[in-house]
Amino acid sequence: MQNAIKTDASNSTVEARDEEPVAANDNKPASNPGTSVTEDSVAYIFASTYRDTLRFCHSTGAWFEWDGSYWRRNEVGLAAHHVRVMARDMSQGLSPKALATIRKRSFASGVEGFARNDPTFAVTIEAWDRDPFLLGTPDGTVDLRTGKMRAADPADGITKLTSTAPSAQADCPLWLRFLQDATGGDGEMIRFLQQWCGYCLTGDTREHALVFVHGDGGNGKSVFLNTTRYILHDYATTASMDTFVASRSDRHPTDLAMLRGARLVSASETEEGRAWAESRIKQMTGGDAISARFMRQDFFTFQPQFKLFVVGNHQPALHSVDAAARRRFNIVPFTRKPTKPDRELEAKLRGEAPAILRWMVDGCRDWQRNGLVRPASIVEATETYFAEQDTFGQWLKDACRVEPDNRSISDFVADLFKSWTDYAEASGERPGSQKGFVQSLTKSGFKKGQRVRGGQLYIGLQLLRQAEKEPSVRD
Numbered sequence: 001m002q003n004a005i006k007t008d009a010s011n012s013t014v015e016a017r018d019e020e021p022v023a024a025n026d027n028k029p030a031s032n033p034g035t036s037v038t039e040d041s042v043a044y045i046f047a048s049t050y051r052d053t054l055r056f057c058h059s060t061g062a063w064f065e066w067d068g069s070y071w072r073r074n075e076v077g078l079a080a081h082h083v084r085v086m087a088r089d090m091s092q093g094l095s096p097k098a099l100a101t102i103r104k105r106s107f108a109s110g111v112e113g114f115a116r117n118d119p120t121f122a123v124t125i126e127a128w129d130r131d132p133f134l135l136g137t138p139d140g141t142v143d144l145r146t147g148k149m150r151a152a153d154p155a156d157g158i159t160k161l162t163s164t165a166p167s168a169q170a171d172c173p174l175w176l177r178f179l180q181d182a183t184g185g186d187g188e189m190i191r192f193l194q195q196w197c198g199y200c201l202t203g204d205t206r207e208h209a210l211v212f213v214h215g216d217g218g219n220g221k222s223v224f225l226n227t228t229r230y231i232l233h234d235y236a237t238t239a240s241m242d243t244f245v246a247s248r249s250d251r252h253p254t255d256l257a258m259l260r261g262a263r264l265v266s267a268s269e270t271e272e273g274r275a276w277a278e279s280r281i282k283q284m285t286g287g288d289a290i291s292a293r294f295m296r297q298d299f300f301t302f303q304p305q306f307k308l309f310v311v312g313n314h315q316p317a318l319h320s321v322d323a324a325a326r327r328r329f330n331i332v333p334f335t336r337k338p339t340k341p342d343r344e345l346e347a348k349l350r351g352e353a354p355a356i357l358r359w360m361v362d363g364c365r366d367w368q369r370n371g372l373v374r375p376a377s378i379v380e381a382t383e384t385y386f387a388e389q390d391t392f393g394q395w396l397k398d399a400c401r402v403e404p405d406n407r408s409i410s411d412f413v414a415d416l417f418k419s420w421t422d423y424a425e426a427s428g429e430r431p432g433s434q435k436g437f438v439q440s441l442t443k444s445g446f447k448k449g450q451r452v453r454g455g456q457l458y459i460g461l462q463l464l465r466q467a468e469k470e471p472s473v474r475d
Helices: 039-050 078-090 096-102 105-116 173-183 187-201 221-235 253-257 278-285 323-328 345-350 353-370 376-389 391-399 413-426 434-443
Strands: 004-007 012-015 054-057 062-066 071-074 134-137 140-143 148-150 210-214 236-238 264-268 290-292 300-302 307-312 329-333 400-402 410-412 447-452 455-459 461-463
Touching: 039 078, 039 105, 054 078, 062 078, 078 105, 173 187, 173 221, 173 345, 173 353, 187 221, 187 307, 187 329, 187 353, 187 376, 210 221, 221 236, 221 264, 221 307, 221 345, 221 353, 253 290, 278 307, 278 323, 323 329, 323 376, 329 376, 345 353, 391 400, 391 413, 410 413, 413 434, 413 455, 413 461
Parallel strands: 210 307, 210 329, 236 264, 264 307, 410 461
Antiparallel strands: 004 012, 054 062, 062 071, 134 140, 140 148, 290 300, 400 461, 410 455, 447 455
């Protein structure tokens, strides 16, 4: 009996010989689609065959394949290749004309198009990397709650791997000696750095913090960052410093999309005279959702999992030294230079990568038990930085009598703002608007007083030039 197999890829009828289709690939089941071969019927068989190993993410527009360790993003048309192989396996017994039709690129593209929207494969970006305390490695998954390794499971949706699996013990003498040299033997700072690295292994952002490693060149800060990035591998990404400093234009949403799923975002080479993009820093470290999109894809919203790690020789300016900024910033001073620099140190440290990763995992567990324990050296460096950046606070100290709880002293907001404007401009700062100035007064604990004919009064401070007299009502 002759079987007629039709393909609607080109609205043509494909005549088959008596032989049934046979799957030549052992990884694919033998399938008889019935009396016709269409893009839809092949897509159905494709879904049955690859249901456990392929996913199509509509947020990124990419296929992902389970390779036994993680869901690996495919950039080279692997799904289309699988379709073409399957079509060849199903084409046994077809006429030459039918073979030409089923082997057309357009036929494979049509099958893949059906497969993309099949519920078997279709996912969104929310399916990936859902558990912030699971860490993918080449040898399995580390549960950072316990520090123990277990077999990789596709149900976890892990799409990233470290460069190595952790060793059983943190036996990394060269790394520890490097840290001793870089910190001047500051054991508390080394513990903080270990906790920070462990915190960066997770997708948790509860600390709402960033680290800025500051110091002149040749003091080990780049070695520390590069080693950390090498070990975190897929979990680490590098961003332009322009992402974190003020500019006249917003970052393109595709720049932000690349940060989704990262657990460490680093930037380096701070330039003199730049200022932090403070609202963006607060958004990125505060746990607020970020809207972004990949090229030619729709916008999506994600919760950031990354921690910001900035290294540089120059400290960007900070215009708003408020409580939120004080919670976020950790200035880590790397001020010691080795007497005999080792140009091969980074390469040597990679040989200790498994043990260094175990050291990081141990730091993660320490952080979970105790939180980030900031050493005196970091607290002092951070406070010094804030004191240097707090132009508003310096103006209060230099130009005003300050007694927030004393209702007997006050001054006109217009006079206060003019004094502040002159002071800020002389210091090279932007004074901002009077509305922003009033908000700064309120944040500093000063309260609005009466509005009189001379203007609005603020209580608890007075310009020094008239500190010995009460403000008079203007004519």
